[in-house]
Amino acid sequence: MGNRLYVGNLAYSVTDESLHQHFAACGTVTSAKVMIDRDSGRSKGFGFVEMGSDQQAQAAIRELHGRSVDGRALVVNEARPREPQGGGGYGRARYR
Numbered sequence: 001m002g003n004r005l006y007v008g009n010l011a012y013s014v015t016d017e018s019l020h021q022h023f024a025a026c027g028t029v030t031s032a033k034v035m036i037d038r039d040s041g042r043s044k045g046f047g048f049v050e051m052g053s054d055q056q057a058q059a060a061i062r063e064l065h066g067r068s069v070d071g072r073a074l075v076v077n078e079a080r081p082r083e084p085q086g087g088g089g090y091g092r093a094r095y096r
Contacts, residue, residue: 003057004079011070027056
């Protein structure tokens with residue numbers, strides 16, 4: 001297990017700092033980032049937290065998964081690497 005956590009179902013009012021504070025009770029937080037929509041500037045409703053160790057990450061999952069923050073039940077689990085994106089459609093294929 002890694003020490004990077006996915007945190008979902010965040011209220012739009014949650015900031016990087018408040019996310020950091022919630023997880024600090026479970027151990028050392030090395031980073032806490034709420035993902036922001038670049039067009040609207042609003043939270044996307046999820047973020048990532050990196051804990052100081054695997055044990056602290058496990059403790060955070062046990063303590064915070066399902067806990068209500070600003071009226072919403074948090075979803076906390078191990079962050080998984082991004083799936084590779086498919087090749088893109090670069091126009092039409094040319095057949096002769």
